[in-house]
Amino acid sequence: MDFTDVSLTALRVFRAVAEQGTFTAAAVSLGYTQSAVSRxxxxxxRAAGAELLERRxxxxxxxxAGRVVMRRATVVLDEIDATARELSGxxxxxxxxxxxxxxxxxxxxxxxxxxxxxxxxxxxHVVSREGSTPALVRALRAGSLDxxxxxxxxxxxxxxxxxxxxxxxxxxxxxxRLAVPATHPLARGDFxxxxxxxxxxxxxxxxxxxxxxxxxxxxxxxxxxxxxxxRDWLAKLHLVAAGCGLTTIPAVLAAAAPPGVRxxxxxxxPQEQRRLLLARLPAPPSEQIVRVAAALRxxxxxxxxxxxxxxxx
Numbered sequence: 200m201d202f203t204d205v206s207l208t209a210l211r212v213f214r215a216v217a218e219q220g221t222f223t224a225a226a227v228s229l230g231y232t233q234s235a236v237s238r239x240x241x242x243x244x245r246a247a248g249a250e251l252l253e254r255r256x257x258x259x260x261x262x263x264a265g266r267v268v269m270r271r272a273t274v275v276l277d278e279i280d281a282t283a284r285e286l287s288g289x290x291x292x293x294x295x296x297x298x299x300x301x302x303x304x305x306x307x308x309x310x311x312x313x314x315x316x317x318x319x320x321x322x323x324h325v326v327s328r329e330g331s332t333p334a335l336v337r338a339l340r341a342g343s344l345d346x347x348x349x350x351x352x353x354x355x356x357x358x359x360x361x362x363x364x365x366x367x368x369x370x371x372x373x374x375x376r377l378a379v380p381a382t383h384p385l386a387r388g389d390f391x392x393x394x395x396x397x398x399x400x401x402x403x404x405x406x407x408x409x410x411x412x413x414x415x416x417x418x419x420x421x422x423x424x425x426x427x428x429x430r431d432w433l434a435k436l437h438l439v440a441a442g443c444g445l446t447t448i449p450a451v452l453a454a455a456a457p458p459g460v461r462x463x464x465x466x467x468x469p470q471e472q473r474r475l476l477l478a479r480l481p482a483p484p485s486e487q488i489v490r491v492a493a494a495l496r497x498x499x500x501x502x503x504x505x506x507x508x509x510x511x512x
Contacts, residue, residue, distance in 0.1 A: 202246040207279060210272040212239035213251065217269055218341035220258040220334070243268070260361070261340065273342030296491045298327040299335040299347040303432055303448070304475065306455040308348070308370075312491075312498035320490055332358060339365065339480060345488050348495065350449070351474040358478065368477045368492075370499035373450035375471035377416065378435075379461050380442040386461040393468035400426040400444040402435050414446040417471050436460055449473050451502055475499060 215225040216236065226233045244251050251265035261269055300309055309327065316323055330338065335347040336358045348370075349358055357364060377396075379386045385395060396416050401423050403414030414435065415423045426444040429435045433455070435446050440459030450473070453462040465471075477495055479488065 205243055205246045207276070209239045209243040209246075210276055212236055213243050214269065214272055214276065214341050214343065216240060216252065216259060217261055217265070218334075218338045218343050220337050222259070269341060294322055294487050295324045295326060296485075296487050297343065297345045298325055298491065299330055299338055299344045300327060301332050301335065301348060301350045302329055303350065303452050304348040305329055306432060306452055307502055308451055308475070308495070308498050311502065312494040315498065316491065316494045319494075323487055323490060325491060336365070336478070339478060342480075345479065345484075346491060346495075347478045349476040349478050351476055353472060355474060358476075363481050365478045366481050368496075369474050370477055370496055371451060371475045371502070372472055374464060375417070375447050375473050376450050376453060376462050377465050378439045378446050378448050378456060379463055380439055380445075381459050381461050382442060383445075385445075386463070388463075390464045390466045393465055396445075396465070397421055398424075400424050402427045402429065402438050402444040402446040404428060404430050404435065416447055416465065418468065433457075447471075449475075451475060451499075454502065 212225065212229065212231070215229050216222055219225040219228055222233055222236050222240070225231075226236045229236070240252065247264060247268060249264040250262055251268055252259040253262050253265075298309075313325060313327075316325065332349045332351075335344065335349060338344040339347050340359075340361060349367075351358070357367070359365070377385075377391050379391065385391050385399075393416070396419060398421075401415045403423075403425050415425075427435075427438050429438065432448070432452060436448070436452075436456055438444065439446055440457050448456075448462065456462050477492060479492075484492070
């Protein structure tokens with residue numbers, strides 16, 4: 200089979216599998232059966248005369264040949280989508296930047312950056328979507344994202360081991376914080392001692408992939424009592440406000456805490472640092488990507504700078 204005979208459907212399926220990480224997830228995202236996805240991948244690999252995906256127990260990874268096909272497929276599919284927009288009479292979006300973000304970045308940092316861009320670059324179009332760090336990294340590799348905001352915890356390993364390495368920039372590095380009900384005895388001081396976290400009730404969340412249980416203070420020397428589990432950060436914080444338990448939050452989320460919640464540092468143990476990273480592929484970025492990255496850096500700096508204390512009354 201000649202590779203020039205490969206269909207656009209096969210290219211779209213191939214990109215979806217590379218981005219989603221599994222045949223099953225790609226089938227769900229496309230509304231196809233898994234067998235249909237498998238057939239499309241088999242056809243494109245026959246045309247290429249090589250395996251494009253390495254099948255592993257934890258999903259799939261692009262081979263060297265797969266990275267070549269993905270790079271070219273992304274260009275082809277983007278051009279087809281642009282052509283479809285022009286033919287339908289929609290305005291062109293040559294200034295579009297595709298941005299991914301992990302959940303805690305969406306509450307404060309992302310809105311702050313996008314509001315600034317609307318003032319300074321009203322013609323710049325940013326489309327964004329939320330995802331876990333592993334999913335966002337796959338989307339960057341698949342060419343369906345230009346930039347991604349990622350979270351990182353010690354020992355701060357690279358987000359993947361693929362080549363070439365992603366370009367990473369640390370936007371903030373702050374200690375993990377604790378969200379406490381304002382009526383809780385731990386809320387009376389300016390910090391919480393790590394020894395006082397024993398015997399508390401916790402509000403947690405779990406994420407897919409390699410992310411561990413989130414919400415319990417790391418390294419707690421007892422089996423935690425999990426009172427509630429929620430995926431949404433806002434839901435977790437409102438459960439804290441209702442007095443249902445404690446939860447950990449990144450410092451970048453402190454400004455989003457609702458009334459009834461105190462966000463406090465924890466003393467007495469190792470500092471639990473968290474980094475906010477901005478990631479992209481190593482190819483030279485477009486002017487639009489540079490402007491979005493600059494807005495995200497400025498927003499991170501503004502959020503990372505503590506507000507002046509209110510004068511005593």
